[in-house]
Amino acid sequence: MDQFLSPGALTVLERRYLKKDQSGALLETPEDMWRRVGKNIAEAENLYGGGAARYEQEFFRMMSSLEFLPNSPTLMNAGRRLQQLAACFVLPVEDSLDSIFESVKETAIIHQSGGGTGFSFSRLRPSNDIVGSTGGVASGPVSFMRVFNAATEAIKQGGTRRGANMGVLRVDHPDIVSFIKAKEDPKELVNFNISVAVTDLFMDAVEKGGDYELVNPRTGKASGKMNAKEVFAMIVEAAWKSGEPGVLFIDRINRANPTPHVGEFEATNPCGEQPLLGYEPCNLGSINLSRFVLRGPGRSIDRVALEKTVRLGVRFLDNVIDMSRYPVESIDRLAKGNRKIGLGVMGFADLLVRLRIRYGSPESLETAEDLMGFISRTAWDESRRLAEQRGPFPNIKGSVFDRPGTAPVRNATTTTVAPTGTLSIIAGCSSGIEPFYSLSYTRQVLNGVQIPELNPLVREVATEEGCFSEDLIEFIKNGGDIKERADVPEKVRALFVTAFDIGPEEHIKMQAAFQKHTDNAVSKTINLAPESSKDDVAKAYLLAYSLGCKGVTVYRSGTRAEQVLTCKSPLYC
Secondary structure: OHHHOOHHHHHHHHHHHOOEOOOOOEOOOHHHHHHHHHHHHHHHHHHHOOOHHHHHHHHHHHHHOOOEEEOHHHHHHOOOOOOOOOOEEEOOOOOOHHHHHHHHHHHHHHHHOOOEEEEEOOOOOOOOOEEOOOOEEOOOHHHHHHHHHHHHHHOEEOOOEEOOEEEEEEOOOOOHHHHHOOOOOOOOOOOEEEEEEEOHHHHHHHHHOOEEEEEEOOOOEEEEEEEHHHHHHHHHHHHHHHOOOEEEEHHHHHHOOOOOOOOOOOEEOOOOOOEEOOOEEEEEEEEEHHHOEEOOOOOEEOHHHHHHHHHHHHHHHHHHHHHOOOOOHHHHHHHHHHOOEEEEEEOHHHHHHHOOOOOOOHHHHHHHHHHHHHHHHHHHHHHHHHHHHHOOOHHHOOOOOOOOOOOOOOOOOOEOEOOOHHHHHHHOOOOOOOOEOOOEEEEEEOOOEEEEEEOHHHHHHHHHOOOOOHHHHHHHHOOOOHHHOOOOOHHHHHHOOEHHHOOHHHHHHHHHHHHOOOOOOEOOEEEEOOOOOHHHHHHHHHHHHHOOOOEEEEEEOOOOOOOOEEEOOHHHO
């Protein structure tokens, strides 16, 4: 079965996922890895009456067929010494040196185990505020972010990847301007993504052109005012220059909080798609949609097979919660108290091509909403089934599910749309819900390793539509645009749109379509061409807010010295 893995997939697996001895020699094949993970996760069945042998085989089949893959720490660590299987965590940062450096220590432990971390620095007193215990002045959130950044730099994640962080600051924090500008120097905070937590009050003030209050978190009192449009313009300009900061619509995120009695959301995981409470982890997994197309006349989605995989995926992820060895006791307690899982998708752009639907078209938006609705309904139904067999999540009393006539559920959340950067390489599909970046590109992974890739669907579709030639393949490999080929039918040329063929509005509408049926949030980069304006960025942020997204990230190509994907077309290199 390993012969179906691409050269890029094998490179990634060999360098990061497969077991090695002390000399670096491989001790397992990809098939061995699938079996190791399947066996380990199926062991959780023994906690609930047995059936481990059956599910070991089911889990193995689902992964080895590349229909579903769990997040990277599960693939790396299941059945091995670390046994830390969660992808992401949020750690609290309170306004004291003890709390700050306790979080730094816990961050190091988590990164060493293969996880990523998110933090809100909004509770820290602003720079130049008083420090009562010493009579000195505070250095502010940005200075402490540098401490976390330095600690991350010193830790190699489980020997396989560098740690990743999300830093969040509320828009009403007095240090918001220095936070917005914190990454103007590309050498600053290199291990952080940063996002501004914007409130409904702020967005209302942006629309009206008015001022909003800054609040000192130490006192809880107003400490000044700023013009919302001016601050919004700063966010837009910084994002236009470097892709950061992103924005999180924090009030909307908290309105969707299933366990408000446990705590409120202040931050997310490093890619922004998973709002989490302090000390809460989440384990994610993604269904490869490209595997669920019924060929022949009247191409359609194989919903029977998809339903089976959704149900099995929910069970797999619920098992992961029990099998994971969490690095901090507080995390273990909240993981098992809320039992959040995040089942998502990848290969959506591939699915659309196989269905002969143009990404960004009205039909593609309808497909997205219908598909994610089906996945969500199925996932919740399976969570209710598991609750009948295993009991509901322990913190259900006081949650949004604690209502008369509401059936108990096993998990506080069931769905998340993650970016799936590395997983999509393994699965040989497009990442997350993103459009194709390019039809021919070089992917930079793993400490500078570069993997040239040609979208395999070009060969597949050209063959099926009777326009295949080796000349066409060579033309695209060398950076040519398929839209320039008169020998390719218009309907085929229209299918192969890339990120820069799609306007910001279409990008946002796609994110919003998936968000309608996603419990947590949706990772989606709004890729902009180099010539895009600041106004394009501003419109994207405002549209994302109006359409119900929980956050948004833009990236204007070419604005970072190192980016994950680079294409051969000179316009976008």
